[in-house]
Amino acid sequence: MKQQQAILFEKPAVRGRLVRKPPPEEDGKAVVSAAPVRKKPTAAVKRARKRTASGPRLFLPRKRAASRAYGGAAYRLGLQLGRTDAPSGPPEGEGELRRLLNCRWAARVKERGLGGYPWARYHAAAAGYVRGFFAGMGRPAPDWVPLPTERSVAVIVTAKNEERTIAAVLKEADRLTDETYVIVNGSSDETFRQARAASRAIVLSYPQALGHDVGRSVGAKLARADILLFTDGDIPIPAEQLVPFVHGIEQGLDVALNNIYPYLRPFGRQDTVTVMKQFLNLALGRRDLKASSLTAVPHALSRRAVETLGLELLSVPPKAQALALLLKLRVGNAGRVNVIRGNKRRKLNSGRGNPVASMIVGDHLEALKLAGDRLGERLVHPDVLRKRRYIGGDA
Template sequence: MSVIITACNEETTLRSVLKEAERLKPEEIIVVLNGCVDNSFRRARQSDKAIVVHCPDAAGHDVGRAIGAKISRGDILLFLDGDMAIPAPALFPFAAAVDRGADVALNDLNPLLPVFGECDDVTRCKMFLNMALGREDLGAGSMTAVPHALSRRIVDVVGPQALSVPPKAQAAAILEKLHVQNAGTVNVIKRNRIRNGNTGAGNGVEQLIIGDHAEALAELLARGASGLPWQENGADSRRLLAAWRNGI
């Protein structure tokens, strides 16, 4: 197993994240520092197990995942963020799911979400993309969220560069008939670090994620997919999504 941790100015949490990753006894831990200007590099270097990739200039929101996957050697790739220390026992189900044959093991946030009318736009985008792909069972399960784990096979099939746009990579995995499933529930909603760029309606991170989902839908259409929910049901697609979410 390779544990891949992306971080941007996470000097206060990175050491704790590394300690939990080390408890899993992985083959390697790759830390991708993305435009850090604090002491994150020093914190990462305190772990004798960490391979540190230092990008002095910000490479992009999810580009660190692609970089980590590109240089990794493991058959199982577990992705974490440097801003939240998740206990190792809560991480284990994701790696175990891939070990049992899954290609994508997602964080199942569905039990933590409100009814459809109270969901945010990002959550609705996640649900809509999965419905468009014929995977309503995933709900809001998304490669946008951590923790999640991947098999080496998906990296070989879609290419590591695809991971820089997580929803597009997820769509490609489903279209390639790879095994995608929800594997465990970790409440990252409460753990998520509040930043200037991820708070308030229409914030930068929200717009980026929505744009990523638009790219994924464009990929779906470019592959000639037919019988999509909005094609068959028109205005009913929103009602179907709401019925699915509210029925949980």
């Protein structure tokens, strides 16, 4: 018993139990007490949470970017590198300064191997780098998220009646880049005014609804950047969760998709659209993509992909994805963002057989027709069992 008490005393961190040093009157015995009971939230705290829940939600990951495993060391490393890379004579203008910071950060990412997983390490180091970079110039640091690429990046946002969320979406886009395009179409609320007031983005407004995904083609036509990052105006996604899609293009992908498979229901409970997404990838020999699709945001395209596929085809995402696979462009999963939870329910996209679902299913059928015309009716799956030549048929 004395040996056990000595062990507890020397190593007080015993799996969640608290060990305090015994006072003299306790006769040298270690006292082990239970962890304190959590207090129930007060009424004021509950009301504050309710008010927060009523506004636009950012779909943050369960673990913060600067996790315990990497946050401290990675942040300090970024802080040191940022101070070292701070220019003695910074360029004039925010845009030029941002490009200089991002260029030097991208060089450090390659040098130190900071790109990719675990992303917590990357984001912690990036936050420290921005802080150190501006501290070296004697300036307060902005809330920028540097990107692991020296290539230019544009964010394209489509919006229709998104006055409650568009400001939060653009705030996150501005943390990544100063080239943002907002395509407002068919809105009857204050989306256009909110977008103009919330950001320096180029905002286009069309009084009529352009149709599903046409706004993305319009944005792609306007953008001049090397990497195009697409998202919607109804889902505020933290800038940190958008970085992996840019990194995917930097690593050689032409089409960087959002892997939503971990957030799906079991197959028997999936909707028709989700089943069609998986069927298209399977039919084209890309079982690894599962339910990943250009119909889901966020996703990113390289300049090569935009020029190869064409702007008109981008307005029909399944056909664009099918053609990208047929033309041997590099298509792959780059990030994981749970947009299923944040997808806004509307009259047109709710219920069985709703118009939006029917249209997306039709787009996938067009994609299969495109693939069949190029590869034949069996696509990439040869028939190795039937011996048709014995009855005079095709092999």
